[in-house]
Amino acid sequence: MDIVMLGHSAAGKTSYLSLMYAAMCDGVEGMTLSTADTTAHRVLTSGARDILSGRYPRASDRPRAYDFVLRHDGADVFPFRWKDHRGGALTEHRGDSPQAADLHDDLVAADGIVLFVDALRLDTDPEAAEAVRRLTVRVHQALADREETLTPLVIALTKADLVDLGADDAEDRFVGPFRPLIEAVAETRHIQGAFIPLVCGPEPENVALPVLWTLRFGIIGRAMRLSASIDSLMASAQLADQRDTLWDRVSSWWDDVPSWAALRDRDRALAASELSLLQPLVEPADRLGELLEDILSF
Numbered sequence: 001m002d003i004v005m006l007g008h009s010a011a012g013k014t015s016y017l018s019l020m021y022a023a024m025c026d027g028v029e030g031m032t033l034s035t036a037d038t039t040a041h042r043v044l045t046s047g048a049r050d051i052l053s054g055r056y057p058r059a060s061d062r063p064r065a066y067d068f069v070l071r072h073d074g075a076d077v078f079p080f081r082w083k084d085h086r087g088g089a090l091t092e093h094r095g096d097s098p099q100a101a102d103l104h105d106d107l108v109a110a111d112g113i114v115l116f117v118d119a120l121r122l123d124t125d126p127e128a129a130e131a132v133r134r135l136t137v138r139v140h141q142a143l144a145d146r147e148e149t150l151t152p153l154v155i156a157l158t159k160a161d162l163v164d165l166g167a168d169d170a171e172d173r174f175v176g177p178f179r180p181l182i183e184a185v186a187e188t189r190h191i192q193g194a195f196i197p198l199v200c201g202p203e204p205e206n207v208a209l210p211v212l213w214t215l216r217f218g219i220i221g222r223a224m225r226l227s228a229s230i231d232s233l234m235a236s237a238q239l240a241d242q243r244d245t246l247w248d249r250v251s252s253w254w255d256d257v258p259s260w261a262a263l264r265d266r267d268r269a270l271a272a273s274e275l276s277l278l279q280p281l282v283e284p285a286d287r288l289g290e291l292l293e294d295i296l297s298f
Contacts, residue, residue, distance in 0.1 A: 001080035001218040003211070004106050006139075007116030008131055012158035013084055014057050015200040016116065017066070018047030019207045028208045029291050031284070032071045040066050054202050070215055072284040078219055080111075082211075107142030111221070112214035114154040115139060119197070120162045122174060132177040140181055143191065150224065152217035153185060153193045154210045160197035161205070182298045192217050193298040213295060216288035219281050226278040233271035240264035 007013050021044040024033035035041050044066075047057050070078040085103045107113060115135060122128045139153075155178055164170065175182070175195065185193040194213045199205035243260040252259035258266075 001078065001111040001215075001222075002083060002106070002109065003080055003112040003114060003214050003218075004083050004085065004103075004110040005114045005116065006085045006103065006107075006135070007156075007158075008118070008135065011116040011118045012198070012200045013116050014047070015051055016156070016158065016198065016207060016210075017082070017084065018044045018057070019051060019200050019204045020211055021045070021068075022048035022052075023204070023208045024211065028212065029287055030073045031212065031288070033068045033211075034071055034076075035066065035068050037067060051200070052202050052204075056201075070219075070284070072280075072287075075280065077280055077284050078215060078222070080215065080218065083110075104138070104142055104145075107139060108145045110142075110151070111149075111218055112152045112154075113139065114156055114210050114214060116156045116158055118159055119157045119165075119174060120159045122157075122177065123163045129177045136178060136181040140184060143184070148188075148190045150217055150221040151191050152214040153191055154213050155181075155193070155195045156210050157195070157197045158200055161199045161201065161203075165197060186298050194292075195296045195298065209292070209295065212288055213292055216285060216292060219285045219288070223278055223281045223285060226274050226281075230271045230274045230278065233267045233274065237264045237267035237271065240267065 005013055005017070021033060021035075021041075024031065025045070026032075050057065064084045066082045066084075068080055068082060069076050070080065083106060085099070085106065117132055117135070118128070122132065143151075157174060163174070165174065167173075178195075182193065182195075185191045194210075196206055196209050196213070198207060198210070200207060240260045240263040244264060245260075249259045249261055252262070
């Protein structure tokens with residue numbers, strides 16, 4: 001699974017990634033993250049310690065990718081890659097910028113998308129709403145080019161502790177700029193959206209929720225594909241079983257081709273193998289569903 005993270009520079013993506021990784025290393029409801037990349041582990045955990053001490057990292061404008069594994073009750077369940085695109089690519093044209101073209105291609109192919117928007121800038125900068133509009137247009141264009149596959153989409157509102165989300169006009173100021181994208185997503189069946197305020201500081205809040213939301217639907221999508229494959233294999237095995245005869249076994253042996261009995265046994269074995277991959281996904285998907293049931297979704 002590939003999760004694409006994007007947002008303008010200084011939106012808090014770098015801080016979020018460190019705090020999310022540290023929180024998930026500690027564990028949430030039996031869910032943890034691990035990585036085989038010792039350098040990435042050291043950088044992310046060190047970054048989280050700095051943030052929790054009040055020292056923030058410099059804004060990064062370099063694309064990066066991290067390979068993680070979701071673990072459930074100590075067992076590896078679901079590998080995924082988290083891709084961080086530099087903010088500058090959002091303002092560049094695909095025809096002129098290879099990184100802008102790469103961003104579009106990644107959004108088209110992504111299994112999950114997380115948009116980061118600075119709530120404080122949205123609250124205080126009159127030009128911020130237009131920047132958000134460009135961001136959502138970029139995402140909307142990519143979604144239009146995608147196949148209709150199950151896709152989680154998160155709008156992560158960073159620096160939520162620095163604005164008044166309870167104000168009378170808060171919905172207009174903080175949700176309004178995303179309204180066209182939210183309405184477009186709501187009209188689909190395959191895109192599952194969530195709106196999540198975040199605090200990425202010494203007292204972090206909700207930092208695990210965006211990754212858990214995307215992983216939940218990544219797991220569900222994987223389970224749906226496995227289930228469909230199992231059904232197809234079992235139907236094929238049943239058809240082969242109906243065609244199995246003694247004469248077919250003899251003639252197949254003579255012609256040195258697979259018999260219907262051999263094809264039946266092959267499909268049953270493949271279905272059993274797929275089932276062994278499906279079963280470990282069921283409990284994590286159910287647990288994530290319970291954990292995320294109060295998320296504002298669209």
